[in-house]
Amino acid sequence: MPTYKLIYFPVKALAEPIRFLLSYMEQDFEDYRFEREQWPEIKPKMPFGKVPVLEVDGKQLHQSAAICRYLAKQCGLNGKDAWEDLQIDIAFETFNDFRAAVSSYHYDHHEESKKLKWEPLSKETIPYYQANFEELAKNNGGYLANGKLSWADIYFVACLDYMNVMAKQDLVENTPTLKKLRDEVLAIPTIKKWVEKRPQSEV
């Protein structure tokens, strides 16, 4: 049995989809959370200076999407063939674009530039993605792809708290199909157990 150690800041954000998948797989892992002030010392030891990093038997894996796709193959949350995998990847990458748009606002260090981004983001980009993801889920039996649960759904739900803080709203409040998807993922017993026991953090 390989040993897993997940290295990240003391937040959910981009590590949470990995924590959700490891929980779903009922795979024990060390949830190593370092404090912000340790980052300068840790950063040079991380591949390309980034986290989350998942150490599998000491071997460092990075990039949350790559790690999630890999874990998904071990627990049947990938597609049954290349076409289904493609649909999952399309849904994930589209969510990633949405996250990038919201992040571009949230992490903008230039006060005036940031201010100018809020109106198009809140009035156009966010409602556009909400409506189109709702439609996508409606057309896929309540999931983001292939009419069944996949790692794209897990990634989406695990990132929602983080996304909601950045977007300053509950993004699924008015999209009943997406809201139901969130509730369904959070009700999976292994994930429910993880959410109950995880350390509390806003993002």
Place this chain on the structure above:
Amino acid sequence: MPTYKLIYFPVKALAEPIRFLLSYMEQDFEDYRFEREQWPEIKPKMPFGKVPVLEVDGKQLHQSAAICRYLAKQCGLNGKDAWEDLQIDIAFETFNDFRAAVSSYHYDHHEESKKLKWEPLSKETIPYYQANFEELAKNNGGYLANGKLSWADIYFVACLDYMNVMAKQDLVENTPTLKKLRDEVLAIPTIKKWVEKRPQSEV
């Protein structure tokens, strides 16, 4: 035989990795390039309002990375197992982070904000990625993963012209292993043929 139609602006940018892969596969495709002024009319017909879109027998596929990973499986440019696929995905996602950093400068519409980004980008971020990608390629027999050609290499090389314009420099000029990788990919006969016949554009 399915028919392929690729829909994009009249540039290389994010469509070029798909064009490279279709060429590598010796797959005929319609290279549909629309003009900027047609975009408002085309945008509502594209999934999530974005391009490139690859139509396969009329079915719209979007998201360049998802499409490339799918095509790669058809021509052996994926990994031989889940672990190799993971290494390819890690390399691709890391390159994508690099692209996001350069794009964040290039597409910044706020003059002062953009100006402030140039020094950290050119003095820290770009040299950091160059050095680490060079190291990665050195450790992988001249490729980005697994000691052999994969779709991550194709994506990287196909995006280089676009990246170089955004970064205002030849990004592989001083990284001999990456430069050799670029030259090797561009020397693959099917890709060479495509590059010779493709419409000219800066990015």
